[in-house]
Amino acid sequence: MAKCLALSIRFGYVSTIVDFNDLPPVLRCAGDEDRSTQGGRRRALTRAFRAETDVIVDLTELAFADASLMLDLAMLARRLRAHGRAILLRGAQPQIRKLIEMVGLHRLPGVTLEGPATTPA
Numbered sequence: 001m002a003k004c005l006a007l008s009i010r011f012g013y014v015s016t017i018v019d020f021n022d023l024p025p026v027l028r029c030a031g032d033e034d035r036s037t038q039g040g041r042r043r044a045l046t047r048a049f050r051a052e053t054d055v056i057v058d059l060t061e062l063a064f065a066d067a068s069l070m071l072d073l074a075m076l077a078r079r080l081r082a083h084g085r086a087i088l089l090r091g092a093q094p095q096i097r098k099l100i101e102m103v104g105l106h107r108l109p110g111v112t113l114e115g116p117a118t119t120p121a
Contacts, residue, residue: 020044025051027076027087030061033069045072049079060091070103073111081110089113 017031018041027048033041048055057073077087087110092100097113100106106113 017041018044020047022047022051025053025055026058027055028058028061029065029069030063032064033062034064034066035068038068038072041069041072045076048076051080051085054086054088055080056088056090058090059093059096062093062096065096065099067099067103070099070105074105074108077105077108077111086110086112 017033017037018027018029020027025048027044029041055076057076073087073089080087089100089106089111092113092115097115100113101117105111
């Protein structure tokens with residue numbers, strides 16, 4: 001079972017924002033991720049750094065992100081690549097995909113962005 005590692009209080013209840021599941025290694029990002037939630041995702045990222053195989057980053061439920069999340073994902077990719085592993089960015093909504101492409105995360109060695117490229121606006 002995945003451990004909830006970053007939490008946000010919304011509408012009077014606690015919801016998971018970023019968590020990591022070891023089998024298979026999946027880092028799930030959901031809701032809104034920005035600099036204010038950066039500290040809460042550290043434990044999940046630390047666990048992902050230790051993954052024994054490639055890591056899937058599930059962005060399906062991520063509605064908003066800023067460059068701080070992209071930087072954290074770039075650091076994850078760099079550390080995993082140093083150990084012969086990679087990350088697969090999966091399920092990015094159009095606005096998240098556009099941010100990934102804008103910052104160039106998908107061009108880093110060891111990073112694969114699933115799906116077709118966005119069209120320029």
